[in-house]
Amino acid sequence: MTDGVAAPPSIVPAPKPAPNAPFEYLLRLGDDRLVLGQRLAEWCGHGPILEEDIALSNVALDLLGQATMFLRRAGELEGQGRDEDALAYFREAIEFRNCLLVELPKGDFAFTIARQFLFDVYAVVTLDALSRSAGAELAAIAAKALKEAKYHVRHSGEWMLKLGDGTEESHRRAQRALDELWRHTAELFAPDAVDREMLARGEGVDLEALKPQWEAIVRDVVTRATLSLPHDVPRLANARGGRAGAHTEALGHLLAEMQIVARSHPGAKW
Amino acid sequence: MASTIINQDALAEQAASLLGDNQWPVWEVFTQSEQGAPHEHAGSLHATDAEQALQNARDVYARRGGVISLWVVPAGAITASSPGDNGPFFDPGADKAYRHPQFYKVPRGVRGV
Numbered sequence: 001m002t003d004g005v006a007a008p009p010s011i012v013p014a015p016k017p018a019p020n021a022p023f024e025y026l027l028r029l030g031d032d033r034l035v036l037g038q039r040l041a042e043w044c045g046h047g048p049i050l051e052e053d054i055a056l057s058n059v060a061l062d063l064l065g066q067a068t069m070f071l072r073r074a075g076e077l078e079g080q081g082r083d084e085d086a087l088a089y090f091r092e093a094i095e096f097r098n099c100l101l102v103e104l105p106k107g108d109f110a111f112t113i114a115r116q117f118l119f120d121v122y123a124v125v126t127l128d129a130l131s132r133s134a135g136a137e138l139a140a141i142a143a144k145a146l147k148e149a150k151y152h153v154r155h156s157g158e159w160m161l162k163l164g165d166g167t168e169e170s171h172r173r174a175q176r177a178l179d180e181l182w183r184h185t186a187e188l189f190a191p192d193a194v195d196r197e198m199l200a201r202g203e204g205v206d207l208e209a210l211k212p213q214w215e216a217i218v219r220d221v222v223t224r225a226t227l228s229l230p231h232d233v234p235r236l237a238n239a240r241g242g243r244a245g246a247h248t249e250a251l252g253h254l255l256a257e258m259q260i261v262a263r264s265h266p267g268a269k270w
Numbered sequence: 271m272a273s274t275i276i277n278q279d280a281l282a283e284q285a286a287s288l289l290g291d292n293q294w295p296v297w298e299v300f301t302q303s304e305q306g307a308p309h310e311h312a313g314s315l316h317a318t319d320a321e322q323a324l325q326n327a328r329d330v331y332a333r334r335g336g337v338i339s340l341w342v343v344p345a346g347a348i349t350a351s352s353p354g355d356n357g358p359f360f361d362p363g364a365d366k367a368y369r370h371p372q373f374y375k376v377p378r379g380v381r382g383v
Contacts, residue, residue: 049294051315051326058329155325162318 021197023077024097025204026138027087028194028243029130030070031098033145034088035251036119037063038258042106055155059116062148069141089262093252094245101184103242103251110173113159115181120153121217122188125210134202157221164225175227182230187241189214194243297323298348299331302339306381309341317342 040060047053071084082090101119106112127149130142163174189211191199198204222229240246261268294316300309312331317323323342332340351359 049316051317051330055326055329058333151328158321158325162322 019194020078021194021201022135022203023074024194025198026070026074026077027097028099030067030074030084030087031096032102032119033063033070034067035096035098035254036102036116037061037067038254039102039104039106040112040116043112048109056112059152059155062152066141066145066148069144073137073141085262089259093247093255096242096245096247096251096255098242098247098251099184099187100242100248101181101188103248103254104181104184105250107177107180108173110163110170111177111180113156113163114174114177117153117156117160117221118181118185118218120149120156121214122185123149124153125213125217126205126207129205129210133204138203160221160227161225164222164227171226174225178222178227179230183233186233186235187239187243190235190239190241192243294318296345297327297342298345299323299327300341300343301327301331301337302341303336304338309339314345 037060040056040063043053043056044060045053047056067088068084071087075082075084075087101115104111104115107115124146127142127146131139131146133139133142160174163170165171189207191207195204195207199206219229242251295318296314297317298314299312301312302309312327315323315326315330317326320342324340327340327342331337
């Protein structure tokens, strides 16, 4: 620089700043629940019977409450002044960190139930482990959510048995749903850099160790429901999914509906 | 009295035909609000079996709190008095004061009376 000539711009891209792992981790937990809650809420007023309509809406509201807690904590960890509403309503699809499983369109009742069941078991095994996290706030939120998740899996598990071991049509639909959903379950247990850092800190869970626990519960219910577990679809080592912001088209439509009121009337209060 | 009974049967038949046979069985739900308190009738719902009836009862009648125990009973298992029985069953005998235990004081410390 002493000769007054500016240094040429480097052709090596600046290294990406290390992601804020705790923030990313809490976003994943929150976004899974926010998106699934929104999907479930689509059944409100359209349930197969009144009681089930209420049950699904209750689960949706539980998930929304959990999302609120996780996203609020995510905002604190980010430290940029974003609260749970800012995170829910003012991010674009590529900024969402939910797994693909939860954003798929609701499908028929069997699809909704099978997706819910697969997620509920995932929620129970991960929240149970997270309730012993070294992160005190995270552990407390997980313990609270775990109580609800245990009820959710009782509800969706019971329905799996009824649909699988029900009529010929309900069996066919439940099996079709499982077959369609199965390939999206690999993402749930594929740890990346964020997962590994959180595990090393003692705050995150060991996804690979939890997978057999998840699969044992799923297998037990699926077998008793006289359904068959689909074959695992190998996941590419470099696959990018919802955790990296690579979503399906379905998420954009869901967010458009979920976010429009908050975006049209920023700061509006009831 | 007879006409009342016949009308009830006719009404029940009419209701059944309106509902068709695609309705799940009806269960009656009883909730208890605290230890030692009686289970009280909260309402009814549809469910295919006892587990589902419990789950639905939880969602419909217990989710907003204040419930520590639930009973569900198939509605058909309940034998009810009929309106025609009102006279002979429930006439309180108000003229027989000795039938009413209002001459006793409930000791302090006794709850749930």
